[in-house]
Amino acid sequence: KSASSGVPNSMAGRDVAYCLHPYTNARAHEEKGPLIITHGKGINVFDDQGKSYIEAMAGLWSTSLGFGEDRLIKAANKQMKELPYYHSFTHKTPIPPIELSEKLLSMAPVPMSKVFFANSGSEANDTVVKLVWYYNNAIGRPNKKKIISRMKGYHGVTVASASMTGLPANHTDFDLPIANILHTSCPHYWRFGKDGESEEDFSTRMANDLEKMILDEGPETIAAFIGEPVMGAGGVIVPPKDYWEKIQIVLKKYDILLIADEVICGFGRTGNTFGCETFGMKPDIISVAKALSSSYLPISAVMISDELYQGIADNSAKIGVLGHGYTYSGHPVCAAVALETLKIYEERNLFDQAAKVGEHLQAGLAQFKDHPLVGEVRGVGLIAAVELVQDKKTKASFDPVGKVGTYLNERAIEEGLIIRNMGDSIAFCPPLIITEDQIDQMLDRFKTALDKTL
Ligand code: PLP
Numbered sequence: 001k002s003a004s005s006g007v008p009n010s011m012a013g014r015d016v017a018y019c020l021h022p023y024t025n026a027r028a029h030e031e032k033g034p035l036i037i038t039h040g041k042g043i044n045v046f047d048d049q050g051k052s053y054i055e056a057m058a059g060l061w062s063t064s065l066g067f068g069e070d071r072l073i074k075a076a077n078k079q080m081k082e083l084p085y086y087h088s089f090t091h092k093t094p095i096p097p098i099e100l101s102e103k104l105l106s107m108a109p110v111p112m113s114k115v116f117f118a119n120s121g122s123e124a125n126d127t128v129v130k131l132v133w134y135y136n137n138a139i140g141r142p143n144k145k146k147i148i149s150r151m152k153g154y155h156g157v158t159v160a161s162a163s164m165t166g167l168p169a170n171h172t173d174f175d176l177p178i179a180n181i182l183h184t185s186c187p188h189y190w191r192f193g194k195d196g197e198s199e200e201d202f203s204t205r206m207a208n209d210l211e212k213m214i215l216d217e218g219p220e221t222i223a224a225f226i227g228e229p230v231m232g233a234g235g236v237i238v239p240p241k242d243y244w245e246k247i248q249i250v251l252k253k254y255d256i257l258l259i260a261d262e263v264i265c266g267f268g269r270t271g272n273t274f275g276c277e278t279f280g281m282k283p284d285i286i287s288v289a290k291a292l293s294s295s296y297l298p299i300s301a302v303m304i305s306d307e308l309y310q311g312i313a314d315n316s317a318k319i320g321v322l323g324h325g326y327t328y329s330g331h332p333v334c335a336a337v338a339l340e341t342l343k344i345y346e347e348r349n350l351f352d353q354a355a356k357v358g359e360h361l362q363a364g365l366a367q368f369k370d371h372p373l374v375g376e377v378r379g380v381g382l383i384a385a386v387e388l389v390q391d392k393k394t395k396a397s398f399d400p401v402g403k404v405g406t407y408l409n410e411r412a413i414e415e416g417l418i419i420r421n422m423g424d425s426i427a428f429c430p431p432l433i434i435t436e437d438q439i440d441q442m443l444d445r446f447k448t449a450l451d452k453t454l
Contacts (some may be wrong), residue, residue, distance in 0.1 A: 002213045004102065006228065007202055011036055011048060012034055012036065012185070013031065013032045013033075014031040015036070015302040016029065016034070019034075019210065019388070019389075021034075021219065022245065027365075031389045033279055035047055035413065036048040036176075036332055039066025039067075040066070040068060041066075041067055041068045041439055042066045042067065042068060042428060042431075042433065043044055043055055043066050043431050043433065043434050044067070044421070045067060045068075045418070051416065052093065052414065052416055052428075053413070053416050054417050054418065054442045055418050055430070056418055056419045056428050056429070056430050056442050056446075057418055057419060057420045057427060057428070057429050057430070058266055058429055058430055058432075059293070059295055059432045060070060060290070060293075060346075061121070061264045061269075061290060061383075061429045062264075062289075062290035062291055062295035063294055063295045063296075063311045063342075063429075063431055064192075064238070064267060064268065064269075064290075064291040064294045064295075064345060064350070064431055064432040064433070065294040065431065065432070065433060066136060066184075066431040066433045067205060067293075067431075069083075069158070069294065069296070069344065071123065071340055072293075072294060072296045072337050072340055072341060073296075073352050074340075074343075074448070075336050075337050075339070075368065076297065076333050076337050077334065077341035078336070078412075079332055079333045079336035079337075080094060080333055082141065082332075083095075084166065084332070085239065085330050085331065085332065085333075086332055087251075087329070087330070088117070088325070088329050088330040088331075089325065090207075090285055092319075093330065094330065094332035094335075095332070096330075096332045096333075096335035096336040096339060097115075097117055097329075097330030097332070097335045098116075099335075099339055100301075100330075100335045100338050100339045100342075100441070101114075101115035101301075102416060103339060104117070104288070104301060104303060104342075105303065106273075106275075107273055107278040107342070108286065108303055109272075109273065109274040109277045109281075109283075109286075110276070110282050110283065110305075111306065112286065112303040112304065112305060112306075113303075113305055113306035113308070113309040113310075114301045114303070114304050114305060114309045115301050115302070115303050116131070116263060116301065116304070116329070117299065117302075117326075117329045117330040117331075117335070118298070118299075118300045118301070118302070118326055118328075118329060119298045119299060119300060119326060119328050119329075119331070119334075120156070120289060120298055120300055121155070121156050121161075121261075121263035121287065121289035121290065121300055122155070122156025122157050122158040122162075122298060123156075123158060123161075123302065123326065124156075124159040124263070124287040124288070124300035125155045125156050125158075125161040125164065125226070125261060125287050126156070126158045126159070126160045126161050126192055126290055126325065127287075127302050128224075128226070128259055128285055128302055129147060129160040129164070130160075130296075130322075130324055131159075131284070131285070131302065131304065131308070131312075132147065132223050132224045132257060132259075132320070132414070133145055133148070134312065134319070134324075135308050135311050135312055136317070137319070138224055138311055138312050138315035138319050139311045139314075139441040140316075141285070141314065142220060142221065142222060143201045143220055143392070144223045144291045145180050145221065145223050146180045146182055146217060146221050146222045146223060147180060147181055147182070147222075147224045147225070147226060147259075147388070148182045148184055148210065148213060148214075148222060148224070148225045148226070148256075149164040149165070149166055149181060149183055149225075149226050149227070150166050150180070150184055150186055150227055150231075151184070151185065151186040151234075152166050152167060152186040152188070152231055152232065152234030152237060153164040153165060153166045153183075153186075153226070153227060153228060153231055153234060153261075153279075153325075154166075154228065154232055154233035154234055155169065155226060155261055156229075156263075157170060157176060159176070160175075160178065160181070161177045161426060162174065162176050163178045163181040164177070164181055164226055164452070165178030166183045166186070166234070167233070167234060170302060172336060174348060178286070182213060183407060184206075184213050185205075185208050185209040185210075186231070186234065186237065187202075187203070187206050187237065187239040187240065188235070188237045188242045189202050189239075189240050189377075190378070190387075191376075191395065193194055194248050199227065199240035199241065199242075200240070202240055203239070203241075203242050203243040203246045204246060204248065205245055206243060206247065206316075207243075207246035207249065207250050210225070210247060210250050211250045211253075214250065214254050214256070219254035219255070219256070222254060222256050224256060224257040224258070224259050224273055224284075224285075225247070225251055225257070225258055226258055226259040226261055227258075227259070227260065227261065228260075228261045228262075228263070228264060228265060228273075228275070229244070229260060229262065229275025229278060229279045229281060229381075230264070230265055230269075230270060230275055230279075230323055231278060231384060232263075232264040232265075232383070232427075234409060234422070235387065235422050235423065235425035235427075236377070236378060236379060236383055236384060236385030236425065236427050236429075238378050238379065238380050241275055243279075244279040244280055245280055246280065248281070256287075256398065257284040257285065257308075258282065258283045258284055259283060259284070259285040259286075259287070259353055260275070260276050260281050260283035260285070260286045260287070261287050262274050262276065262286050262287060262288050263287055263288060263289045263410075263431070264290060264383070265278075265383075265411070266286075266291060266292070266327070267288070267290075267292065267342075267345060267350035267351070267382070267432075268289040268291070268345060268350055268354040268355075268382070269290035269291065269354065269378050269381055269382055269383050269432075270381040270383065270431070271351070271354055271355030271358050271380065271381035271382070272351065272355070272381075278380065278381070282321055284301045284302050284304070284305045284308060284327060285302060285303065285305070285308065286302070287300065287302050287328065288301050288303075288304075289299070291332060291341075291432075292341065292342075293337045293340045293341050294337075294341045294410050296337050296341070297331075297333060297334040297337045297338075298328075298334060299331065299334035299337070299338050305453050328331070330340050331435050334449075337429075350432045350433070351432075353432065353453065354381055354382045354432045356380060357382065357432075357434060357436060357439065358380070358381035358382040358383075359433065359437045359440055361379070361382060361384060361428065361430075361439050362379050362380070362384060362441055364384060365377050365379065365384050365428070365443065366441045367443075367449065368386055369447075370448075371394065372454065373388045373389070373404070373453060373454060374386055374387070374388060374389070374392075374450075375387045375388065375389030375392060376394050381434060382429065382430060382434070383428070383429045384427070384428045384429075385425045385426060385427045385428065386426045386428075387424060387425045387426075388404050388405055388408065388424040388425075388426065389424070397423075398422060398424055400419055401423045401424055402421065402423045402424060404424055404453065405422075405423055405424040405425070405426060406420030407453055408421065408426060408450060408453040409421045409426070410451055411448075411449035411450075411452045411453055412446065414444065414449070414452075415428050415444040415445040415446075415448050415449050417442060417446060417449065419446065426446075428442075
């Protein structure tokens with residue numbers, strides 16, 4: 001604080017004085033203060049002391065083109081000058097969301113019919129919930145409303161999305177989940193597989209758990225199932241090979257919609273354009289965000305199948321206008337930046353590149369399997385996690401969970417590496433533009449931090 005005024009005069013002091021941080025413990029933040037990031041370039045960001053960090057998480061699983069893509073800046077600038085804002089309510093629209101919708105539909109992993117825009121993954125998933133309810137009301141199935149999500153799934157933090165999220169921190173003390181949201185088993189074979197159970201048997205058990213929940217609740221009450229192809233914030237949980245096939249058989253049997261939350265997996269992350277392709281998912285609804293604009297501006301989208309669209313359109317006379325939409329739905333500047341992002345992915349063939357470089361990442365991480373602190377190394381494409389355990393044999397976690405992960409995270413910061421610990425699972429989700437040499441450098445820094453944690 002400045003001696004004369006008592007008002008904080010450093011940036012860190014001002015942050016602690018004025019900002020309430022997401023996903024941050026309030027008192028711990030008062031003691032520790034912030035890491036202030038001032039600029040970025042390629043896969044690196046820099047703090048206010050000039051120290052450089054490899055951003056192994058692409059921000060929040062999202063800055064796929066890294067931190068200095070001039071074309072996105074130009075696209076934003078051009079659109080800002082032409083038309084900085086217009087909305088899409090009541091039959092009006094700016095041009096960029098039209099072009100972006102067309103592009104997204106051409107990339108969709110299964111035929112999709114229409115695109116609705118929002119600003120964040122949470123808003124996209126809230127939109128999904130509302131569209132599912134709206135659709136079932138429109139077509140005369142008012143009792144088919146429950147949505148099944150999974151424990152450890154992550155779908156955002158707005159009231160409905162946080163309810164679908166299956167993590168205690170997002171429910172406890174927020175009085176969530178809301179009604180009509182249920183959570184079934186988490187498909188983490190290494191953690192939840194039984195002794196002697198094969199991966200295939202485990203997948204069958206997951207599908208049986210789902211079917212039991214549907215039958216207990218009454219199939220006529222279950223509207224949809226939502227899942228990330230690979231769970232991200234729940235700890236990068238890659239399901240066994242045939243998990244999604246078995247789940248989809250159950251959903252089909254009871255006429256339950258499949259919603260793919262592609263907010264992390266979409267746009268190359270798992271080595272294909274969409275995670276749905278990697279895992280053979282045939283969704284009725286897809287939500288995307290994050291890498292849609294490489295996170296340079298906030299934008300998310302929901303794609304719906306023609307069956308859903310026709311169900312809504314056929315009943316328009318009865319239901320009136322779609323009473324849902326955000327001031328910034330289809331914001332022209334955000335949409336223009338997203339469109340340019342998708343062009344860059346295509347021109348630079350970045351999804352194939354992610355698949356190739358992803359193999360290098362997974363092979364490099366495999367070296368840590370024998371480390372005394374490591375229980376499991378898992379991942380696909382350019383997303384991975386290393387889970388730390390107290391006891392390699394029994395897989396017993398540290399007590400309390402997260403303490404060692406947080407310690408390792410801090411050692412990584414010392415080494416110039418930004419990773420993310422979710423409990424004691426350490427995630428890697430670097431920008432898609434990362435090279436094999438940069439991956440080696442990232443893993444060298446991680447090794448030093450891990451050895452310091454021993
Ligand atoms: N869905 C998934 C799979 C996510 O990983 C996230 C964010 O991490 C969200 C939804 C929520 O997105 P947002 O933070 O943009 O609201």
